[in-house]
Amino acid sequence: MELEGGCACRAVRYRLLAAPLIVHACHCRDCQRITGSAFVINIWIERRFVETGPVLPRSFKLTAGTGKAHEVFFCDACATTVWSRYHAPPGDTLFVRAGTLDRPEAVEPDVHIFTRSKLPWVVLPAGVPAFESMYGDFASVWSAESLARFRRNAAEHVR
Ligand SMILES: [Zn+2]
Numbered sequence: 001m002e003l004e005g006g007c008a009c010r011a012v013r014y015r016l017l018a019a020p021l022i023v024h025a026c027h028c029r030d031c032q033r034i035t036g037s038a039f040v041i042n043i044w045i046e047r048r049f050v051e052t053g054p055v056l057p058r059s060f061k062l063t064a065g066t067g068k069a070h071e072v073f074f075c076d077a078c079a080t081t082v083w084s085r086y087h088a089p090p091g092d093t094l095f096v097r098a099g100t101l102d103r104p105e106a107v108e109p110d111v112h113i114f115t116r117s118k119l120p121w122v123v124l125p126a127g128v129p130a131f132e133s134m135y136g137d138f139a140s141v142w143s144a145e146s147l148a149r150f151r152r153n154a155a156e157h158v159r
């Protein structure tokens with residue numbers, strides 16, 4: 001899977017060098033505000049697999065529900081949010097906004113989270129797992145392959 005994308009003004013460009021670990025649709029209020037929309041589509045992936053062009057996004061920090069930092073990266077020129085980095089999970093991973101892909105139809109959410117603040121008119125697809133908040137048991141949601149990749153990444157980036 002070759003996924004490329006970038007911001008609206010095309011200054012920030014990126015390419016994903018691996019398949020997503022998992023794709024989240026997050027319906028939390030922060031994601032609604034940041035996107036100005038009903039939910040965000042996040043590709044969770046190791047940072048090393050996000051190859052960036054010459055222009056890097058800037059960032060600001062919010063406090064996530066975990067109490068740890070949620071760093072949001074955006075284009076300095078057009079303010080498109082391109083990815084986030086959550087400091088709570090182990091390892092060095094990013095949450096790349098699937099709406100910034102050149103072909104956003106290339107991915108679909110594997111799981112819907114924070115459905116407690118889902119807008120009432122959003123109808124979740126049948127057969128896709130959904131959780132009121134963040135799920136705790138990764139093994140029941142993730143593929144074995146992604147779980148192995150995630151654990152490997154966490155072991156390589158002990159903080
Ligand atoms: Zn831009």
Ligand SMILES: [Zn+2]
Nearest residue numbers: 026027028031
């Ligand atoms: Zn969220």
